[in-house]
Structures are given as structure tokens and as C-alpha cells.
Amino acid sequence: MITFVGAGPGDPELLTIKGKREIDSADVIIYAGSLVNPDVLRDAKPSAEIHNSAHMNLDEVIDVMGKAVSDGKKVVRVHTGDPSIYGAIREQMDRLKQLGIESEVIPGVSSFLAAASVLKKEYTLPSKSQTVIITRMEGRTPVPPKEKLIDLARHNASMVIFLSISFIDELSDTLKKAGYRNDTPVAVVYKATWPDQKILIGTLDDIAGKVKAEGIDRTALTVVGDFLGDEYELSKLYDKNFTTGFRKGTGE
Ligand code: SAH
Numbered sequence: 445m446i447t448f449v450g451a452g453p454g455d456p457e458l459l460t461i462k463g464k465r466e467i468d469s470a471d472v473i474i475y476a477g478s479l480v481n482p483d484v485l486r487d488a489k490p491s492a493e494i495h496n497s498a499h500m501n502l503d504e505v506i507d508v509m510g511k512a513v514s515d516g517k518k519v520v521r522v523h524t525g526d527p528s529i530y531g532a533i534r535e536q537m538d539r540l541k542q543l544g545i546e547s548e549v550i551p552g553v554s555s556f557l558a559a560a561s562v563l564k565k566e567y568t569l570p571s572k573s574q575t576v577i578i579t580r581m582e583g584r585t586p587v588p589p590k591e592k593l594i595d596l597a598r599h600n601a602s603m604v605i606f607l608s609i610s611f612i613d614e615l616s617d618t619l620k621k622a623g624y625r626n627d628t629p630v631a632v633v634y635k636a637t638w639p640d641q642k643i644l645i646g647t648l649d650d651i652a653g654k655v656k657a658e659g660i661d662r663t664a665l666t667v668v669g670d671f672l673g674d675e676y677e678l679s680k681l682y683d684k685n686f687t688t689g690f691r692k693g694t695g696e
Contacts, residue, residue, distance in 0.1 A: 445513075445519075445545070445546050445547070445548060446509055446513070446519050446520075446521055446536075446540055446545060446546070446547045446548075447466045447470075447518075447519070447520045447521070447547075447548050447549075447550065448520075448521045448523060448527050448533055448536075448537075448547060448548070448549045448550065449463040449466055449467060449520055449521070449522050449523070449527075449550045449552065450463060450523055450524075450525060450526040450527050450549075450550060450551050450552015450553070450554075451463070451475070451480045451481070451484045451522045451523060451524055451525070451552055452484070452524075452525065452552045452553040452558070452637075453524070453525055453553055453554070453555040453557075453558035453559075453636045453637045453638075454481045454555075454558070454635060454636065454637040454638035454641075455481070455558075455637035455638070456481060456483040456484045456486065458552075458553045458558065458637060459484050459552070460550060460551070460552065462550050463550045463552060464484075464487070466520050466550060467484065467485060467487070467488055467520055467522065468487045468488060468489070469489070469518060470488060470489070470492055470518050470519065470520035471489070471491070471492060471493065471512065471517035471518045471519070472492065472493045472494075472495070472508065472509075472512040472517050472518070472519045472520070473485060473488060473492055473493070473494045473495070473519075473520050473521075473522060474494075474495045474496075474497050474500075474505060474508060474509070474519070474520075474521045474522070475494070475495070475496060475497065475521075475522035475523075476496075476497050476498065476522065476523055476524055477496035477497065477498040477499075478498040479524035479525075479663065480522055480523070480524045481638065484522065485522070493512075495508055497521075502535060502536070502539070505521075505536065506536065506539045506540065506543070509521070509536075509540065509545070510540075510543055510545065513545055521536070523552070524552075524555070525552055525553065525554040525555045525556075525558075526551050526552045526553065526554040527549060527551075527552065528549075528551070529554050529556070529578065529606070530580070530606055530607060533549070555606075555633075555636055555665055556576075556578060556604040556606070556665060556667075558633075558636040558637045559604070559631075559633040559636045559665045559667055560667075561636075561637075562633060562636050562637065562641065562643065563631055563633065563643065563667070563672070565631075565671055565672055566671060567602040567604075567667075567669075567671055568602070568671070569602075569670070569671040569676045570676055570677045570678065570679050570680075571676055571677040572602075572669070572670045572671050572673070572675070572676050573600070573601045573602040573669055573670065573671055574601075575599065575601035575602065576601065576602045576603075576604060577596050577599065577601050577602070577603045577604070578604045578606065579591065579593065579596055579603070579604075579605060579606070580605060580606045580607040580608050581593055581605065581607070581608035581611050581614070581615055581618075583607070583608065583610075583611065593605075593615070593618045593619070593622075594618050594621060594622045595622075597618065597619045597622030597623070597624060598622050598623060600623060600624055600669070600670075601669065602667070602668070602669040602671045603619075603666075603667065603668045603669055604665055604666075604667050605665065605666040605667075605668070606665060608666065609632065609634075609655065609660055609661060609662065609663075609664040609665075609666065610661050610662070612632075612651065612652045612655045612656070612666065613652045615652075615666060616630070616648045616649075616651055616652050619648055619668060620648050624648055624668065624669075625648070626647065626648055626649045627647045627648070627649065628647060628648050628668060628669065628670065629645070629646075629647060629668075629669070629670065629672035629673050630645075630646055630647060630648055630651040630666060630667070630668045630672070631643060631644065631645050631646075631666075631667050631672055632644040632646075632651060632654070632655055632660065632664050632665070632666050632667075633664060633665050633667070634658075634660045634663060634664040635663050635664070636665070642658060642660065644658060644660070645672075648668070651666070
């Protein structure tokens with residue numbers, strides 16, 4: 445059995461209780477050292493063998509896992525945020541299955557959720573947007589043809605753009621071309637929940653300049669949409685004139 449654990453966005457206290465228990469009892473830990481805060485491993489067993497997957501290819505990762513499992517060791521694979529978002533977890537699970545090794549996954553707090561929390565915003569703000577699009581720009585690795593940023597952006601939904609901060613000029617130009625107003629609010633969150641976290645607030649017109657002035661070129665999310673603004677309608681869920689399955693309306 446290989447246990448995949450979502451390490452959360454950075455703050456070691458944003459690890460789930462279950463994920464922490466698995467890490468702390470592991471004999472072998474493979475973690476994505478380019479993004480996972482090493483502090484999430486601080487209570488690992490002193491005898492635990494720790495591998496940083498930033499220096500390994502898929503074959504090497506599977507090799508370490510396979511050997512450890514055949515030696516009867518407990519193996520934990522630690523991914524940043526939640527492994528289901530740009531985690532490259534599926535290819536590992538499929539290879540393990542071919543070797544007859546089962547996997548389990550313990551979810552984590554994805555960085556896009558941590559970003560909303562540090563911004564103190566709600567992606568699904570009533571009357572502004574009820575949809576969140578999680579995507580990335582096409583860079584060295586392509587995206588499917590029907591998922592180009594320009595097409596997704598036409599919805600003017602709340603957007604969270606991963607892995608794309610180095611293309612911030614092109615990103616903001618594309619969103620404007622797709623019909624977001626030039627003054628649509630944008631936030632860039634660098635290393636959400638880490639001690640050196642930075643938050644930049646701007647609009648599609650000026651965010652690129654701010655990002656460059658701060659020298660941010662990695663580990664950042666760009667979030668876009670009117671959910672960052674201050675205009676919205678109150679929710680029906682807590683509306684006193686609206687009856688829900690749990691609460692009777694008190695209005696006329
Ligand atoms: N599985 C991860 C994402 C991995 S892809 C998750 O659920 O968050 C790596 C990208 O995630 C980075 O390039 C950056 O865009 C984003 N990212 C990861 N951690 C972050 C953090 N703490 N703050 C801001 N962005 C982060």
C-alpha cells in the first residue's frame with residue numbers, strides 16, 4: 445500500500461490529522477521538495493528514509509516505492525496542496541497498480557482554497573459568480589485545444605490560474621480580449637500561508653506591473669473576477685424571507 449498525502453499549501457498546521465498521522469508513522473517518505481514545506485515532515489520518525497522527488501523521474505519514484513513495499517516498509521508520498529490538482533498522481537497510481545501495489549489518497553487543502561482564505565473572499569459570491577474555473581496557461585506543456593484560456597475566460601466566472609505567473613502579461617491580455625473589463629479585480633497570492641506569503645491586489649490593467657516589481661515568478665496563483673470586489677447580493681441561504689429544508693422563512 446502506498447499512501448498519497450496532500451500536504452496543504454504551506455502552513456504545517458493545515459495538514460489533515462489523518463495525513464499527519466501517516467507522515468509521522470512512515471518508514472519511507474517521498475515528497476515534492478520544490479513545493480512542499482519541509483516543516484510538514486518535522487515529526488517524521490528519525491529513522492525515516494526521506495526522498496525529494498524534485499530530483500527524481502517517474503521511474504525512480506516508482507522504483508523507490510516498489511522496493512520499500514517489498515521490504516515491508518510503510519511508504520508515504522507527499523504532494524503539495526491536494527494531489528488531485530496538478531499533482532501527477534494518476535500516473536503513479538496506475539504504475540503501482542501494474543506492479544500489484546494498491547494506493548490510497550488522503551486529501552489536502554489546495555492552494556486555491558488557501559488563497560481564498562488569506563484574501564478573505566468567497567469565489568461563489570451571489571450575483572457575481574457561481575462557478576470557479578481552475579486552469580493554467582499553456583506553457584511548455586500544452587492544454588487540450590478546447591481549454592484555451594481565451595475560451596474559458598469568456599464566461600467571466602471566478603478564475604484561479606495555476607502555474608502561470610511567469611506569463612502574467614499574456615495572461616492579463618488574454619483575459620481582457622476574452623471580455624473581462626480592464627478594471628476587473630485580480631489578486632496574485634505568492635506562497636499562501638507560508639511565512640513569506642505576499643498578496644498583490646490590482647486590476648487586469650496593472651497586475652502584471654505589480655508582479656514584476658515584486659519579482660514574483662513562481663509559487664503563485666492568479667485569481668480573477670468580481671468576487672474580489674465589494675458588490676454582491678445577500679445569499680438566499682440565510683435570507684429571512686426564504687425557507688430552506690432546515691429553516692422556515694419568517695417573511696410574508
Ligand atoms: N496540488 C497543488 C498544486 C500543484 S501545481 C495544490 O493543490 O495547490 C503548483 C502550482 O500551485 C504553483 O505553480 C502555484 O501556482 C500553485 N501553488 C502551490 N502552492 C501554493 C501556495 N502556497 N501559494 C500560491 N500558489 C501555490
